[in-house]
Amino acid sequence: MKNKTKRVFWGFFSLDYKAMAEYLEEMAEKGWMLEKVGRITAKFRAIEPRKLKFYVDVFKEGGPLTPEETEESEEYRKLCQESGWTFITSQDYLQFFYADGDSEPVPIQTDEEIEQKIVELTLWKSELLGIFILSLIAVWVFFRLFPISDTNLISFTGFTGTFLFPVLYTFSAIPAVYSIIRIIKARKNIKRGLPIEKPTLKSARRRIMAFHVPVRLIALFYVLSIIGDAFFRPDIVSMALLGPGVGLTIGFGLRYIIKKKSIKKENSVLYVIIAMIIAVVFINIVGPFVLEKNEEIYITDSIPKGYPAVSIEEILNTQHGSSIQREFKPGMSPVTPKYYEYFEKSEVNGSVKRMRIKYYKTIAPYFAEIIFNGITNDIEKGFKWHGMTIFNRTIITDDELKSLWDADNLALTEERDEITIQKGNTVLHLSGDIDFNDRQTRELMIERFFSDVQLKN
Known part of the structure; x- marks a missing residue:
């Protein structure tokens, strides 16, 4: 039983970090203890059902390209442990802790105004940067897709991208819009001397459903479109996936090295530059080779039946x-x-x-x-x-x-x-x-x- 683990879909917005703690308490009572949190899933291990307290805190020295174990993070976690909290794991800026249900640990954050400033400098800034980059990409894609061109109408991916991209972008902007609304409300409450409204687990689950279900359906359509095009034009599909495939592989590898192997933030910049050089060199070497091999599959002796043609x-x-x-x-x-x-x-x-x-x-x-x-x-x-x-x-x-x-x-x-x-x-x-x-x-x-x-x- 103790060696049993499982992964569950995570899906929380970053500003729902208070609701995450409530969710983890529910899981502990069901016999599941958090081990690791990723961007899409979280890993739990089986334990004896018990009542535990969880605390999810925002650590301003964290981040997606910040090593997990730095001098700052070790000192921070040591202070949290002295307050009665046991460190579990981290995910970018978020730090996860637990304590026995019968204990009375000291809250890590006691001043709501200071906590709100930390949130604005980390989570909110991250969300706004994400929506800014997403908007730049969206504008570039929009001008490539519209007005609708002939190439958009002759493939599954072209058709799907043209007609579903605006929908995908709308749903992708939801986290940033939600973050802005939350920050504005929190600021108003602080000015009025009122407590900051805490998101409930129920409302967080509703947002997960409203955001992730449509995005997953759109992603499914994209995958089916790629499969459909691969049946007819494997050369275009393979070349189109080469860049993102290499980028994702190097990106995940880079993130793992920075998170697990590095102990200084300064090393992150060097690793990023090296990764970009490797990606460019690899694509320029492998790309022409793949293209040349793909062209060979279209050589034929005759046109298949069902297609009108002349010789x-x-x-x-x-x-x-x-x-x-x-x-x-x-x-x-x-x-x-x-x-x-x-x-x-x-x-x-x-x-x-x-x-x-x-x-x-x-x-x-x-x-x-x-x-x-x-x-x-x-x-x-x-x-x-x-x-x-x-x-x-x-x-x-x-x-x-x-x-x-x-x-x-x-x-x-x-x-x-x-x-x-x-x-x-x-x-x-x-x-x-x-x-x-x-x-x-x-x-x-x-x-x-x-x-x-x-x-x-």
Whole structure:
């Protein structure tokens, strides 16, 4: 029984530290003693059910990147022990203590005004810094997601991120908003000579449910989206997860070293710099290798069934072509049930011909128009590389060609080697050695790609 342990979901807001003590007293009466508190879970060990007193204090010399055992923390805990409290564990600024239920230990904090100042300088400051960083990230993500681009509509993660990110950000801001309200109320009570309102365990549990349940559901949708995209495009998923994966691994390792191995705060800065250098070097070495290996999985002999497509031989109406390379990259999302990118390089009559097809089948013309506009804008903007813009092209319209293709929207490059067509809920982008004015080519494309198009109402 004594060796039995369990982990429970923690989920408390930092300013609910008084409610944490009440929760720990309940757990002790049920036969569970706290051992360790993490950011997501807390570890308990089995004991004989007993009545204990718990105290959770805010230690201003603590922090997420502060060693657990410093001269300041050892002196502080020694004073607490002399007051009748036994140290259990710490979690950033929070320090956890217990005492026998029949004892009368001296409260660690006896002046509410001083305690409130410590809270404002530590917990509140930490919450506000978190919401500031979160806001900067949110603004950056917002401008990348909105207005909705074509790339947001062709993958599960793109769709999920676009439509659930505002909800996720709203819930992520709740702890900071709650902290601000609590601090304002506490200040008013101190000025009026009234006691600071203590959060109850019941209210803390309500906040845990209101905040963590929606966030967990959104996180589940993200995980399912990643799994869905990994089925079609493992290269994009692996590259997208490489950075965060390396960052989290190094981050957790860094935090462990600082917390467990370091005894001076000054060492933390050095460890952080070393960790950042390792992360950058690792990603730059491993990233290109992973990308190169992932590209090999898309080499194919033919396009899978269920995807409309044409070959260079069909377009040139010849039987004497010799395929050199073929790549097929599929994908889908809730609003784009069918999407693929196909590249073919073939030798025909002694010359090498190239063709690239991007096909999008959406659930409504509205989404198809967004994709059409996104493709044409990307072609015009080109790519940024070493401060220069490269591969940018001039887009023109051709009403006569648009009429011949019977398209809702049509755009092509000035050199007429790339064309983008939107008809109903379908978008087709073609580039390479193709004569877009050729009647036979046009009829073949219309029959193959637009025969079942859902037209605008």
